[in-house]
Amino acid sequence: MERVVLERREFPDGLGYDVTACHPGATVADYLGAVDAFFERSIWTALRQGCNRTGWNACEGCPGCCRERIPLTVADAVRLALSLPDVAERAQSAGVVTAEDLLQAIEAFGHIHTRGRAVDITLRRTEDGWCGLFNHSTHRCHRHAFRPLVCRTYFCCPVSHRAEKLRQRLLNAGEDELVRRLLLSSKGAELTARGLRLSDYPPGPWSETAGLSLRFESEALLAPLLTGLNLAR
Known part of the structure; x- marks a missing residue:
């Protein structure tokens, strides 16, 4: 039985499409799998090109989205950290990704913008406004397997x-948890000096008590995000 149901x-x-049902035990990974499976078995018009293609992976895409703000969640930071060979080797051995690993991923790929007690963590852009992961030669993401959740679900x-x-809700809660994790890292003192407070980022739907499992998306439950959506079954 599908744990997350998408329908045309x-x-x-x-x-x-609409999300029509979620099992109480459904996880973020179940949701992402449902999105992938739905577009794999559907026929869609290629992005504003007027020709039909089959499936999610066959979409050639257009570069429009790659100039948009791309927020990062804690799960994105985990995936990007695992794209770094030294982090991946250490994490595979330990079985978890640490707050310092997340910080290393953000320093490699992201940007932290603060304004008072507000913060926004996004993928870094080039000087002319493109996503830092966009490959102009292929019009593809050159780290497609590690692309952020906002891209994977759009x-x-x-x-x-x-x-x-x-x-x-998934994106917002995921970014809040990433901020919380960074406040607990060696960058915490710097972020606190900028005006951020750990008390503003209490544990939420994406939180765990210890390290971040390599199967993080398979362990993060959707249930706390379903309030008022009439999706639980």
């Missing part, structure tokens, strides 16, 4: 209100 929907502005088609609400 016709909207006034075209064909899209397809340019209409979505229901609750499908978008779930996606946004």
Whole structure:
């Protein structure tokens, strides 16, 4: 039985999808798997190109999204950390990713912008506004296997209100948890000096009591994010 169910929907502005059910034990990995599987078995119009292609992986994409703000969640930082050979070797041996590993990933790929007690952690952009992971020669992400959750869950088609609400809650909670983890790292004193407070980022849906498992997305439950969406079954 599918633990997260996505279904096709016709909207006034075209064909899209809705999230229609979530098992109480569904995880972030179940949600991401459902998104992948849904687009794999669906026929979509290639992005604004007027020709039909089959499946998620066949989409050639367009570079428009790669100039947008790309927020990073704690799961994204885990994945990006594991793309770094030295971190991957150490993490595989220990079975967990540490706060220092997350910090190393952010220093390699991300940008931390603070304004008072507000903070935004995003993928770094080039001087002309492109995502730092965008390959201009291929029009592809050159670390596609490690791309952030916001990219993995986006397809340019209409979505229901609750499908978008779930996606946004997932991203927001994931970024908050990344901030919390960085405040607990060696960068914590610097971030505190900028005005951030650990008390503003209490443990939430993405939190764990110890290190971050290499199967983090398979262990983070969706249930805390489903309030008011009428998706639990």
